[in-house]
Amino acid sequence: MASPILPSTGVGSGLNITEIVTALVQADTAAKQAQITRQTSNNTAYISGVGALRSALTAFTTAMGKLNEKDAPSFNAYAATSASDSIVKATAGNTAVAGSYSIEVANLATGSKVASQAFVGGASTSIPKGDLLISQGGKNYTVSVGDGATLQSVRDQINSELSASGISANIVTGKDGARLVLGSSTTGKGSDISVSGITALNIDGTKSMATEGAGYIDDVAKDAVLKVDGLEVTSASNTVKDAISGLTLELTGKSVVGSPTTVTVAANNDGLKTSIQGFVDAYNTLQNAITTLTKTTTDADGNMVLASLTNDPTTRSLLKDIRGVLAEVGSGDRLTTLSQLGINTQKDGTLEFNSTKFTAAMNDKKLGAEVQELFTGTNGIFERMNKAIDPYNATDGSLATRKNNLDQVAKNLTEQQAALDRRTESLTESLTKKYVALDTALGKMKAQADQITSIFEAINAQAKKS
Template sequence: MASPLTSSTGLGSGLNITDIVSVLVKSDTAAKQAQITRQTANNTAYISGVGALRSALTTFTTAMSKLNDQASPSFNAYAATSASDSIVKATASNTAVAGTYNIEVKNLATSSKVASQAFAAGASTSIPEGDLVISQGGKDYTVKVGANATLQTVRDQINKELGGSGFSANIVTGEDGARLVLGSTTTGANTDISVSGLGLDIDGTKSMADNGAGYITAVAKDAVVLIDGLEVKSASNTVSDAISGIKLDLNGASATGVTTKVTVAANNDGLKTSIQAFVDAFNTLQKAVTSLTSTSKDEDGNTVLGSLTNDPTTRSLLGDVRGVLSEVGAGDRLTTLSQLGINTQRDGTLEFNSTKFTAAMNDKKLGGEVQDLFTGTGGIFERMNKAIEPYNSTDGSLATRKASLDKVAANLAEQQAALDRRTDSLTESLTKKYVALDTALGKMKAQADQITSIFEAINAQAKKS
């Protein structure tokens, strides 16, 4: 900005040079300054509005992503509960069937853990150069051991090269020496680890106690579960195909003969909560857009426009988003939100009628189709994201708009800097001119005073004579 003038009064003329120069400078720059100020205010409001709109869209799409979490689906028609999650945790999918099941976990699935023979020299025991072959489940993994290797360096090499395959190695030192101990994340029968080569031979199907090297406690085992008395085996502690639509996570063995009840029932309350969460997320977006595009009155009765009022991009976005809500889905019986009691109100927000929702669940039995309506292929979430993506992506229209507005802001800043330079230059130039004029007037006044003094002296002399 231009530097302020220091107030000064001409000594020769008595005029306020500062005020005169200020008025002249303002008369020259006022129109351009008003234009820059107005355009800067409007551009800043647009930038703020675009930022707020993008933030609201991101919040909405994030809420949809949480509701569309594949690991924990929000629109399952059924919910499963276990009497003891520490024994078995049950999760129902949309294809489950209501019912109760008595679960007894006979044993959990275990992994193989084996140890080599003991080496009296400890972790520094020399290991010859060559190939170490580790086998599991019919697959061989070769570790090429170089020269000057020790038991410790072999351990480190196994962890580095085979850690990604689920293997882990360590050294355990006991009274009889150091042993290379191998474990695996793979569980189930017939996944016992065997090792051959370099004097580290281990048969994972034999006991270390009997053979010097082998399994430490037991061979790897499948999980064994009784479901309503029917035996089910599983290589892992997650059983997904024993009961249709139900996943069982086995967390502990049951006491002998003791069962844990798993109950599967309609998930109406869960569906209602998830649908309400969607409605709330959409209404938050709608209210944010309304605040950016609406008009209001200030305390003086003047009309105040929102930062994006009459903005064509925002109008287009709203039209696309609302269009998704009114589209007919591809379900068999549940195809519209209105069937679940969701309707659009006059202000654009959604209303969720719980009475109509309850009727849809209990009377019309539409619970099994809610998931497809929202998260299925071509569902509301997929279509909503497709509608929003062209606007809110990193190269979308709103990002392009923001970049354009930033350029305008930079240009206005340059215009303001140029105007400030002109103001400073004009102020300096006019001040010099008026100071020079004041100096000239001062000299003329001094000369006039001198002439007046001469005439006064002559008149005084004439009166004496």
């Protein structure tokens, strides 16, 4: 209930009622208000600090994840380049050998593409009930076609049930009618698709549609054929991993006969340096964020100012754990520590990357092939670092628990503030009523006093006349 609006100065007493009530209310609530304000400020700072720390940890682990992508290794000792990516792309691993290779692609690996007989009724043609057996490369898949099926519903059912197996279906309508067309992401000789079980949809994927009415569209599935330094190699896939030790070849097009493409393999020192610098930068960003959250400064008056997580035990424990990972000895044969690559911890906790020492490690000590193991291998730096961080930053980690607890404290403080506001309003209203009543009583007493004074003055005046 809102307090009544009254003049600040009492009519009967001349007292400033508003100032008196305000002073009394503040005297009653000031200590509790100061406590709530102080606790709210501290709690808000902690919430902000924990949020900033979690964001910094997430950014660091994300950066490590990008450096550890399986499809694009960041720590390969060798790099491969192709003279023509439109013919072949090459990726080198740590077991590659520096040199150049002549690659001539005779043909690419292809998958099976088959079509059923033509249906003049189009996609809405009725298909009889039955079990449709789709076979490919020794694997059989059964699609149970129910009553009332059409060519279109059979297509949709195949896509729904077999897409995970790499088999897809569509309907192609030509001048002679609609055909059910099946294709597969599987490539290589012997991967031809055949369909049986429902006569109208029977397909022999090893025979031509042009002569049989149903069958393969252009050709049967084929292996890729290429020559490596003149030696013929076949592959069921256009990704060839075993032709050259340490190299993965991705075939992208056919060569002009007699015009091979050169693939060159060389030490990947620059690439390794860039990746290591990326790790150092990511770690330093995390370290600087933690320093900002925990440092102590002084204001213009020389007073100590604490950051949101200064002296926080959880943050100290986290920092100890991640620094411990950097100091651990790895399981490699010759490369076991970051210092061997020129990476050392500075006084402020950040990492320094000495390019001169790194170059010596690559060129003189030939440690390039072991860099990947140090960072991304089993129990490597990335794995150990994630294990150190996860107990803190996981969805059920200590920082998440801390945030939940702080949110509960914030809720409690909000409730305390609301209760104090209600008390302030109630006390203000109660005291105001009392002082207004007092002022009214004083006003009446003053009026009575003035009346009595007037009576005595009149009596005195009458006495003087007589």
